[in-house]
Amino acid sequence: MQLSEQEVGRRNAKQQLEQLGINPYPSELYSVTHYAKGIKEEFDENKPEEFKEVTLAGRMMSRRIMGSASFAELQDSSGRIQFYVRRDDICPNEDKTLYNTVFKKLLDIGDIIGIKGFVFKTQVGETSVHVTELKVLTKSLKPLPIVKETIDKEGNKQLHDAFTDPEMRYRQRYVDMIVNPEVRETFKQRTKVVNTMRNFLAEKDYLEVETPILQPLYGGAAARPFKTHHNTLDMTLYLRIANELYLKRLIVGGYDGVFEFSKDFRNEGMSRFHNPEFTQVELYVAYKDYNWMMNLVEEMIERVAMELHGTTKVQVGDNVIDFKRPWKRYTMFEAIEHFTGIDISKMEEAELRATATKLNVPIDESMGKGKLIDEIFGENCEAQLIQPTFITDYPVEMSPLAKKHRDKDGLVERFEAIANGKEICNAFSELNDPIDQRARFEEQLELGKRGDDEAMVLDEDFLRAIEYGMPPTAGLGIGIDRLSMIMTNSNSIQDVLFFPQMKPEKKQTVVLTEDENLVFELLEKNSKMELNKLKEAAGLSNKKWDKAIKGLTANKLAKVTKTDEALEVEIG
RNA sequence: GAUUCGGUAGCUCAGCUGGUAGAGCAUCUCCCUUUUAAGGAGAGGGUCCUGGGUUCGAGCCCCAGCCGAAUCACCA
Numbered sequence: 079m080q081l082s083e084q085e086v087g088r089r090n091a092k093q094q095l096e097q098l099g100i101n102p103y104p105s106e107l108y109s110v111t112h113y114a115k116g117i118k119e120e121f122d123e124n125k126p127e128e129f130k131e132v133t134l135a136g137r138m139m140s141r142r143i144m145g146s147a148s149f150a151e152l153q154d155s156s157g158r159i160q161f162y163v164r165r166d167d168i169c170p171n172e173d174k175t176l177y178n179t180v181f182k183k184l185l186d187i188g189d190i191i192g193i194k195g196f197v198f199k200t201q202v203g204e205t206s207v208h209v210t211e212l213k214v215l216t217k218s219l220k221p222l223p224i225v226k227e228t229i230d231k232e233g234n235k236q237l238h239d240a241f242t243d244p245e246m247r248y249r250q251r252y253v254d255m256i257v258n259p260e261v262r263e264t265f266k267q268r269t270k271v272v273n274t275m276r277n278f279l280a281e282k283d284y285l286e287v288e289t290p291i292l293q294p295l296y297g298g299a300a301a302r303p304f305k306t307h308h309n310t311l312d313m314t315l316y317l318r319i320a321n322e323l324y325l326k327r328l329i330v331g332g333y334d335g336v337f338e339f340s341k342d343f344r345n346e347g348m349s350r351f352h353n354p355e356f357t358q359v360e361l362y363v364a365y366k367d368y369n370w371m372m373n374l375v376e377e378m379i380e381r382v383a384m385e386l387h388g389t390t391k392v393q394v395g396d397n398v399i400d401f402k403r404p405w406k407r408y409t410m411f412e413a414i415e416h417f418t419g420i421d422i423s424k425m426e427e428a429e430l431r432a433t434a435t436k437l438n439v440p441i442d443e444s445m446g447k448g449k450l451i452d453e454i455f456g457e458n459c460e461a462q463l464i465q466p467t468f469i470t471d472y473p474v475e476m477s478p479l480a481k482k483h484r485d486k487d488g489l490v491e492r493f494e495a496i497a498n499g500k501e502i503c504n505a506f507s508e509l510n511d512p513i514d515q516r517a518r519f520e521e522q523l524e525l526g527k528r529g530d531d532e533a534m535v536l537d538e539d540f541l542r543a544i545e546y547g548m549p550p551t552a553g554l555g556i557g558i559d560r561l562s563m564i565m566t567n568s569n570s571i572q573d574v575l576f577f578p579q580m581k582p583e584k585k586q587t588v589v590l591t592e593d594e595n596l597v598f599e600l601l602e603k604n605s606k607m608e609l610n611k612l613k614e615a616a617g618l619s620n621k622k623w624d625k626a627i628k629g630l631t632a633n634k635l636a637k638v639t640k641t642d643e644a645l646e647v648e649i650g
Numbered sequence: 651g652a653u654u655c656g657g658u659a660g661c662u663c664a665g666c667u668g669g670u671a672g673a674g675c676a677u678c679u680c681c682c683u684u685u686u687a688a689g690g691a692g693a694g695g696g697u698c699c700u701g702g703g704u705u706c707g708a709g710c711c712c713c714a715g716c717c718g719a720a721u722c723a724c725c726a
Binding site for chain 2: 082083084085087140142143144145146147148149151160162164165166186187198199200201202204206220221222223224225226227228236238239240241242243244245246257299300301302344346347348349350351352440449452456472476477494501504532580581
């Protein structure tokens with residue numbers, strides 16, 4: 079509640095605007111005709127008549143006052159443009175208040191204003207708007223961090239005093255977006271990733287659906303869930319960790335293709351690749367298999383890269399990743415042999431354990447054969463796969479929802495696509511043999527007993543559904559956040575989530591009583607008042623007044639000082 | 651969870667061996683009609699993350715904690 083000097087100044091400016099009869103928060107619409115970017119791109123000095131009346135709205139982001147004329151910058155959703163305000167243009171009559179007082183004194187950086195005028199080029203050649211009308215649209219009460227930029231000798235943009243503190247950027251994303259325009263760009267691209275995929279899938283006539291987020295049983299992935307409770311039904315519900323089992327029920331129900339962009343929730347560690355809630359798209363298509371699905375993934379992701387970058391090549395950190403089809407394909411055993419020189423395809427659990435130890439792969443007792451193979455792969459191969467690569471044919475133990483391989487014993491028809499050393503999708507020919515599926519669930523229960531707290535639980539209703547018969551189906555899940563990280567060259571998942579999960583902000587919020595609030599608000603308007611006048615204005619009884627003012631001084635929100643004539647109260 | 655680094659003005663940061671807290675930008679006052687990190691003159695602004703300790707004296711040293719980042723671990 080402690081206001082900084084600048085915040086007090088802005089509150090005062092707001093009041094003064096009101097006293098001048100200017101509503102700092104007007105309600106009527108403001109008709110914008112142009113955007114900064116469009117004007118800068120299209121204005122031709124030889125044809126100024128094309129832009130002789132433009133109206134823009136946005137935030138004032140800088141101001142250079144030169145006596146009775148000023149330059150300032152307006153930032154709208156498209157970018158920034160400079161505008162020029164001359165006193166005698168916006169105040170053609172005797173009354174120069176709008177320029178001298180409103181523009182120069184009462185407006186601040188960050189205020190939202192509307193400007194009307196004509197476009198011209200300055201002597202230095204910068205396209206600018208010569209303002210003839212100016213309107214206050216919203217007074218901003220908190221000062222923004224000021225980022226300035228210059229162009230160096232090589233023509234590169236240099237930022238000065240950039241707003242970079244990650245904590246503040248994530249906690250106050252709105253400020254981040256105002257001050258760092260590339261952040262808005264990243265999120266636009268994220269949306270483009272999603273829209274491209276959505277259009278791609280819709281064009282194929284697959285049906286976009288919505289399935290429950292609150293689930294009585296969590297399933298479809300190996301992860302710890304968030305748990306909640308429904309009061310009326312008095313039952314435990316889980317936030318979904320995946321939507322796989324529901325989408326497959328819809329395939330049983332008769333759709334040929336269904337997909338869902340879904341927020342999923344996993345109660346696990348956080349890192350630059352993990353946020354407790356994240357987005358996946360899952361797709362299930364009847365009468366297809368995982369080979370078919372690999373082709374679809376290549377085509378779809380290649381299209382995403384093209385839509386965003388106009389090329390299949392994407393710069394990610396130091397690497398250039400080329401999503402052009404076809405991608406490299408390795409079986410998991412081939413990949414391990416390729417990177418370690420060891421053929422583990424025929425090994426049993428004990429031998430795998432020994433191999434893992436030899437390769438310095440950390441293992442523990444709860445790991446079965448499948449998990450061991452996965453660990454060996456994860457440690458030795460995954461990070462080295464920079465260019466998009468399909469890894470196929472996983473051990474059956476770690477894929478309880480995937481169909482057994484048509485001719486390789488002990489494996490399932492599953493693939494992951496890996497790019498930049500990270501998994502970006504996971505897919506399989508879906509297991510549709512209900513007897514086998516029940517047996518796999520039961521193996522999971524065993525693993526759970528062995529100490530694997532991410533083992534899957536048995537879902538009787540799902541089994542009942544596929545007992546009615548689920549056609550041969552190919553299924554896919556793509557992590558939207560990780561794909562967006564690659565496509566936008568972001569180093570952290572927090573950079574592709576508007577509001578990444580953070581620890582709660584530590585804040586000593588002082589809770590005021592009703593009376594205290596009343597007195598404080600009165601005081602806030604004047605910042606300093608004679609005690610008796612304040613008391614009178616508050617209209618409280620002696621006792622209530624005494625309690626309120628003591629409460630405020632105790633919280634250091636008000637300070638009472640004694641002068642020769644009287645007692646004075648000021649904001650603490 | 652481990653290790654390392656960090657937290658100082660609204661923002662970005664400096665602060666020597668422990669000796670009265672600094673700069674640029676922002677803010678305020680004044681000058682300035684094509685400037686652009688505008689310029690010139692002046693002013694104000696601090697819980698040095700919090701709590702203990704050492705010391706005549708702590709932004710600095712010690713201990714504990716909070717918050718953040720990077721790397722690793724965990725996490726298909």
